[in-house]
Amino acid sequence: MATNHLLEIKQFGQSIWMDNLTRDLVKSGELKDMVTNQGICGITSNPAIFEKAIAGNVIYDADIEAGVRQGLPTYKIYESLVFDDIRNACDILRPVYDSSDGLDGYVSIEVPPTIAHDTEATIKEARRYYQEIGRDNVMIKIPGTSAGLPAVEQVISEGINVNVTLLFSVDSYVESAWAYIRGLEKRAAEGKDISKISSVASFFLSRIDSNIDGKIDAKLKGIDDANLAAKLTAVKGKVAIANAKIAYQEYKKITQSDRWKALSAKGANVQRLLWASTSTKDPSYSDVMYVDELVGPDTVNTLPPSTIEACADHCDVDNRVETGVEEAYQLIESLKDPDINIDIDKVMDELLVDGIDKFVKPFESLMQSLEEKVNKLSPV
Template sequence: MSTDRLGDLAGAGVSIWLDDLSRERLRSGNLQSLITDKHVVGVTTNPTIFAGALSHGEAYDEQVRELAARGAALEDAVREITVSDVQQGCDVFRSTWEATGGVDGRVSLEVSPLLARDTDATVAEALDLWKAVDRPNLYVKIPATEAGLPAIARTLAEGVSVNVTLIFSVERYRAVMDAYLDGLEQAAANGHNLAGITSVASFFVSRVDTEIDKRLEKIGTEEALALRGKAGVANSRLAYAAYQEVFAGERWAALAAKGAKVQRPLWASTGVKNPDYSDTLYVTELVVADTVNTMPEKTMLAFADHGELVAGGDAVTGTGPAAREVFDAVAAAGVDLTDVFLVLEDEGVDKFEKSWAELLDSVKGQLDAAK
């Protein structure tokens, strides 16, 4: 067996992205070493990641002092700090972006989570971030809330590449893919080159197990308990089956003929929350070509150490019927799946709002200390 397990994973067609970015990673050369040694071809960020980065180390001190000296407003300071990190990240990945024809080498920057229920404000900020970062390998990250769906389409229509985040249910994922096709059709009507627009759809995995496992344990029957740890992977496999269906359709074929690229599924929230489960569960069980797995570094290193691929390197294709059986069994056990997905979306937005508040507080404290 190969000792380069992440290399084998990449060889199976999975794009390995790091779910983290900080100025310390950029300055120390850590990010570059992950690209060189661990086959990393992209980075995702979110408010929680930036809040953590700003609260540790001294890497931001110089910029904070400069911002304080010119009396920058708090939200403007946060914008400049995060944009600067993302610009540097994009520059590190520029050669990857070029080598993959714009498919990989991407860095994501999220619109403010405070705008998750406001379509017009989300579009305005997405376009502002695109202009501020001014790098062709940026992904503007927009949540897949009901208000986010039209914002995704309108942002794509302006030629801006989008990472759609906080997708939990297959039903909402289908709406995301529809928004992608809407956006590309409008982009073509607006005269944009479709070959230059790409997107990923970030389908969350571990949080699904966390919520459903909690409910299965409350039900407590033998049948319910036997289903723990199965819903997250099954949900993702059902999402992949939906992806295959949509991107084999006539509507997509018309866009592909104009140079459009598919919106790849991205497995997000792949760090295992339950210590009873394999620490590579959400990587090993979701290996399939033309997908992205964005991992915390801990998960990435775990796979590098002892991760395994199934025979043939495809753990997903053809698994839709078995995944449906899992979900039918979960529902039959008494889990209200509609409520599960509503709770997960609300919690996802709420968590990022709290992280955004922490980020603002952290920067405010540093600005005050620098005055």
């Protein structure tokens, strides 16, 4: 029997979660098989994933029709479908949650992306989602925006598990880590248990390389200087992994801080870095490069089904998250070279705006397609 390399990754302290959730996966037993036999120990979802899962899929029609009969508005019908899928996935992953003492076994669901810049609305929806789904192993996704981070702090203080999403820059990751810490400190100051709260910081990868590679390709057009071309080409496909390795160094600094050690002594769980956006967009790159290069302790990698399949087949597993760290710092610094001249902070800002848009558009599209289906199924 061929080796499933996904199972090797766990030995290095990294958990593999799947970036996909559909009712078909749940109902067919495929998800349970992946959890039981293939080393999958968590699920992440987002509005784009649910749009693909629900739009045009007849498996949801009976429940949509039931919602129409109850006179529910379209948004509530959407929630009923999604919450049901999340609950069922949580139940399948509950044995993982129990056996790992709450380290793994989580299913993530995002608050509506349309409220990414509204702190109070995010807090309100995170509370409601957590209560209505009613599973200890649900994790509420909140974007790491300037409005999202105060919401992270507040809901962590209330005992709600949080997946801080859409993190691109190292600074934004560090801010999310301190938001988590402040939330725990607030809860601990109230004399409440902090040992049952979990959080991950979703640090995005492939979108960074896609953005920067596009800028490099534009600069390469019309260049005759071989040395300059080589200097530019050397950056391609390297920035996301370098950025992630630097973020991991920041994670280590944070967990060595006195503030963290005080919380750890009270039973707090570390906020693990989660590598997201891990499917390779450029076919000339290895389809598992965002897995192979970032295996290491206290991390999570969330993979779409195609990358899960590829990694099970041919990942080259080793602890590499702390290899080439000096080179990572040098690579990021090299972007300031006048010959390269890429403003990484500007790139990260662009990616955050674009990232929210990539969730808002499918969310609105799904609402529209559901509305059309509701109208068709509604009695005249």
